[in-house]
Amino acid sequence: MSLYQLQKLIYHVNRDEAQRERYRQNPAEFIKGYDLTEQEAAAALNVDVRALYTLGVHSLLLRPFTLLHKVSNEDYAKALAGLE
Amino acid sequence: MAVVFACAASHAPGITAWTEAAPKEQADKIIGSYHKLQAMLDATKPDALLAISVEHWANFFLNQMPTFCIGRADHYDGPVEEWLRISKSRIPGDSQLSAELLDGCLEAGFDLSFSDELLFDHATMLPIHFLTPRMDIPVVPLILNTLTPPMPSPKRCYALGRVLGETLEKHSKRIAIVATGGLSHWPGEAKHGKINIPFDKRFLDILTTGDRSQLAGYTHEEINVEAGSGGHEIRTWITLAGAVPDWKATLLAYEPVVPWATGCGLVTFSRS
Numbered sequence: 001m002s003l004y005q006l007q008k009l010i011y012h013v014n015r016d017e018a019q020r021e022r023y024r025q026n027p028a029e030f031i032k033g034y035d036l037t038e039q040e041a042a043a044a045l046n047v048d049v050r051a052l053y054t055l056g057v058h059s060l061l062l063r064p065f066t067l068l069h070k071v072s073n074e075d076y077a078k079a080l081a082g083l084e
Numbered sequence: 085m086a087v088v089f090a091c092a093a094s095h096a097p098g099i100t101a102w103t104e105a106a107p108k109e110q111a112d113k114i115i116g117s118y119h120k121l122q123a124m125l126d127a128t129k130p131d132a133l134l135a136i137s138v139e140h141w142a143n144f145f146l147n148q149m150p151t152f153c154i155g156r157a158d159h160y161d162g163p164v165e166e167w168l169r170i171s172k173s174r175i176p177g178d179s180q181l182s183a184e185l186l187d188g189c190l191e192a193g194f195d196l197s198f199s200d201e202l203l204f205d206h207a208t209m210l211p212i213h214f215l216t217p218r219m220d221i222p223v224v225p226l227i228l229n230t231l232t233p234p235m236p237s238p239k240r241c242y243a244l245g246r247v248l249g250e251t252l253e254k255h256s257k258r259i260a261i262v263a264t265g266g267l268s269h270w271p272g273e274a275k276h277g278k279i280n281i282p283f284d285k286r287f288l289d290i291l292t293t294g295d296r297s298q299l300a301g302y303t304h305e306e307i308n309v310e311a312g313s314g315g316h317e318i319r320t321w322i323t324l325a326g327a328v329p330d331w332k333a334t335l336l337a338y339e340p341v342v343p344w345a346t347g348c349g350l351v352t353f354s355r356s
Contacts, residue, residue: 007146011145015141059273060141060231080273081274
């Protein structure tokens with residue numbers, strides 16, 4: 001597991017306009033630029049909120065990332081239902 | 085001239101970003117209290133504002149995470165958030181004062197990081213928006229790591245506060261200090277929306293009526309469990325308490341605002 005790389009990907013998309021644009025153009029290609037496990041890459045590509053949270057992505061990296069994908073407050077909360 | 089004004093306040097982004105979501109009475113109380121602080125600050129005519137603040141991945145990532153970082157720039161741009169409903173602004177800095185504070189801390193054994201370029205997120209921008217709406221008072225930001233462990237201990241923060249206070253008391257400028265953050269909140273987590281009212285009230289009680297050095301006794305674990313990942317920001321309040329240890333703290337407002345998912349508090353300090 002390479003949580004650092006996963007969080008770095010999200011941090012770049014959240015904070016760097018040029019990188020965000022590259023990501024938007026081709027998310028799968030962009031994700032390949034980071035050293036991720038298959039599970040992490042899938043979670044990132046699918047914007048799987050629950051999986052990303054469970055993998056340990058910091059909530060204040062995760063929520064802005066999901067906001068870029070227009071995940072509502074309701075859907076975000078639903079995705080985390082039952083977790084600690 | 086020394087420290088002329090001190091306050092601590094929550095920076096819940098909902099205060100500006102989704103004001104209307106909160107019950108009007110609560111929103112009016114919090115925003116009204118911010119306006120009171122602004123009037124008090126204005127009356128003291130400060131030359132500069134030390135903002136004891138935090139950030140949320142605006143500047144620093146895990147490749148380089150300073151425990152304490154002083155901004156040493158001539159200006160700072162913010163907010164980084166498009167949705168905060170605070171206009172993008174350029175805030176003047178006071179690089180001379182920053183350098184003097186940095187020297188004072190290093191002399192006293194606090195090895196702070198510094199940065200000549202920082203962006204402000206809601207943590208610093210929201211209080212500035214209310215306290216200095218003309219954004220013409222030079223700001224020195226001191227960013228504490230309350231984002232990702234290991235964080236500076238409350239004891240260490242209180243001790244840093246003592247050094248800051250002693251350095252500023254000798255200074256020729258009139259300095260206002262604001263500590264921003266807290267109180268209990270669990271932003272973006274499974275427990276998002278939870279507020280621990282008893283924790284918040286006990287913290288405010290110790291600050292306003294108790295032995296203030298008790299604040300140095302809080303542990304990371306206690307804050308984590310009782311006040312949430314967002315609650316770690318109370319370290320800025322603890323730092324301020326160390327900077328003005330003999331000043332009387334008065335509670336202006338405490339409101340647990342559920343739609344803002346934060347226990348919001350505002351406290352002003354005055355020389356006894």
